[in-house]
Amino acid sequence: MSRWAVWFGGALTIGSVLLISFDVLARKFLGFTTGGADELSSYAFAISTSWAFAFATLQRANVRVDVLYQYLPVRLSAVLDWLSVVTLGVFMVMLTYYAYDVAATSWTQNSAANTPLATPSIFRRVFGCWG
Numbered sequence: 001m002s003r004w005a006v007w008f009g010g011a012l013t014i015g016s017v018l019l020i021s022f023d024v025l026a027r028k029f030l031g032f033t034t035g036g037a038d039e040l041s042s043y044a045f046a047i048s049t050s051w052a053f054a055f056a057t058l059q060r061a062n063v064r065v066d067v068l069y070q071y072l073p074v075r076l077s078a079v080l081d082w083l084s085v086v087t088l089g090v091f092m093v094m095l096t097y098y099a100y101d102v103a104a105t106s107w108t109q110n111s112a113a114n115t116p117l118a119t120p121s122i123f124r125r126v127f128g129c130w131g
Helices: 002-030 037-058 074-108 122-127
Strands: none
């Protein structure tokens, strides 16, 4: 599933390149703009990178800096591994807490992006409620 997601993310990136290229050429030679190409490409970039990170993690293709780590005693390595998992957990709890706060505020205020497309809050899009 991760492999399909990374291929889809790559297709999104290529699609955004084509859209931006068309937008630039249309502005230059035809005198109009598609509007929102940069916003759509930023969404495509966010999706493709997050799915690529998941793919890289599952394939163990991420770069690790373990110059000193490989020479540490096993017990110290285990303590450092435990510490890193706990730190990641604390970070994720904090990130989830503040992300929920932003999402809940966006939901109650019926927020939309301050961009040409004025995309509504993601929760409204997911649940099909526009107003």
